[in-house]
Amino acid sequence: MHLLFATSIVPDGALASGYEIANAAIIAALRRAGVRVTVIGFIWPGKAPSDPENTIVLGAIDVRTESASARQKLAWLGKAMLSGLTFASVKLRAVSDSEVGAAIERAGPFDGYVLNSVQFAGAFEKLFANHPSIFVAHNVEHASARENAAAANSRFQRLLFAREARLLKTMEERLCRRACFVFTLAEEDRAALGVASDDRSAVLPLVTTATAPKPVKPRRIDYDAALIGTWTWQPNRIGLDWFLEKAVPHLRRNFRIRIAGNMPSDISSAHPGVEFVGRVPDAQAFVRGAAVIPLISTAGSGVQLKTIETFELGLPSVATSRSLRGIDHRPANCVVSDDPAAFAGALEAAAADVRDVDGSAFHRRQIKELDAAIRLGLERLGPVGQEVFA
Structure with a gap:
């Protein structure tokens, strides 16, 4: 089975954020299940993909709001308002649909998509309708946006987060409805996304490293x-x-x-x-x-x-x-x-x-349950997924 893993930022080996750590764990689990995984997405400026032979890079991009100039933030906001996209997704519209479509074609024959979170899938949503998909919901993004709105310090921020929440809710509903299977990272997220039945979704227990960290004894307490x-x-x-x-x-x-x-x-x-x-x-x-x-x-x-x-x-x-x-x-x-x-x-x-x-027992248990959940999702992908485990 060959799957195209569509994500905002492709792995560069740094594992600098929780998002990148989760992606590395999920990709490794897919490969342990025997899947050929090709990753497509953007990369941080100045970085290189950790697995270039199996990665399609659409370009270098910095999507961090906090490091963007005021001019860049206003440009993103204007594009979001005009396009009807979320603020997070519009940041990724640095290339056109035709460029992304051509990159997908270069991946060669493949059996389906893994749509990794809503940002990239939402930015180029119509391009992912030609093959079956698995949707990975790292968070219930619309619920997080509502919480952010409630905690915002200004009326403008509250309005912006409220808009994100509305758009994210409909986008998450579409992605879940179209997916053959949905992976979440927490049990309560399955119900929040409306996919609580076992034939629609499963939780992915995660690890932060491929092997259990070795204990350091004695530890120096500073x-x-x-x-x-x-x-x-x-x-x-x-x-x-x-x-x-x-x-x-x-x-x-x-x-x-x-x-x-x-x-x-x-x-x-x-x-x-x-x-x-x-x-x-x-x-x-x-x-x-x-x-x-x-x-x-x-x-x-x-x-x-x-x-x-x-x-x-x-x-x-x-x-x-x-x-x-x-x-x-x-x-x-x-x-x-x-x-x-x-x-x-x-x-x-x-x-x-x-x-x-x-901590090694915790790590082993997480790996075992992660692999079991990945296998369940692949089996739901359709005839190709069922043949892998026949």
Whole structure:
């Protein structure tokens, strides 16, 4: 079986975001199932595809809103309003339908598409009607857009996110309706997308690495707690605001917190133990330097890759219930609380008595269930998929 994996950004091997980590896990699982996978999409400027023999690059593009100029943002907004596309999809209209169509033809004979999230599929939707498809819903995007609208600081942002929510809802409905099968990354997303029956969808348990990370013993503890993420992404920002404004004030003043990653300019904390450290050279080494990992998601859908990585590494954690979406197996050293004061108390208790566990069992279980879900989806792809496993 040969499938064309249509995605916004093709893999370059860096795994710099949760989206890229998820894509790598899904592509690897498809290949373990015996599928020939050709990836098509854009690439970050200055990067090269990690698997050039099986990748079709449409061009280099930077789709990050936070790094775009005011002129570029206005251009994207104008194109979105004129075209009726979402703001996220219109960023990818840097090439024409005919150019994308020609690139698809160059992929040679193939049996179907894997439409990876709504952004690329929405930008070139009519081109993907000529073969059966599997739709991968990384998130329930319309629900996230509604949450972003509710949390927006200005009327303009609220209106923009509300528009995105309306368009995304109809787009997700179309993609799900046309797909032979839908993969989600969290169980609750199946019902939210209207595909809860087992013959329509399955959850993909994910991993962050191909092999289980090896434990480091003894660990050197340099700070009490560590967080890392792309905090300019609105669902992540909502969780960070909750943590800094609600939970951190309950922590003792000498509790040391290090926060790494791309940070909005208006983030701050009055707590003397909080330090924003920007980009770090080694994300795993950074989190391994903490006594405990706060898992602080309070918005969004899909799965939290930072939660999966924490469990793979066997590190102690304190998690909101929203941080555990898409994960069925919680290790013994993870405490769950949605109450800010209790959350802070659990962080202090975990930092005072550090208890690592072996994360390899969690990793093996995720891989086994991921492969089973991929096989189920491929079988639903039609006669070609059924022949693969005959």
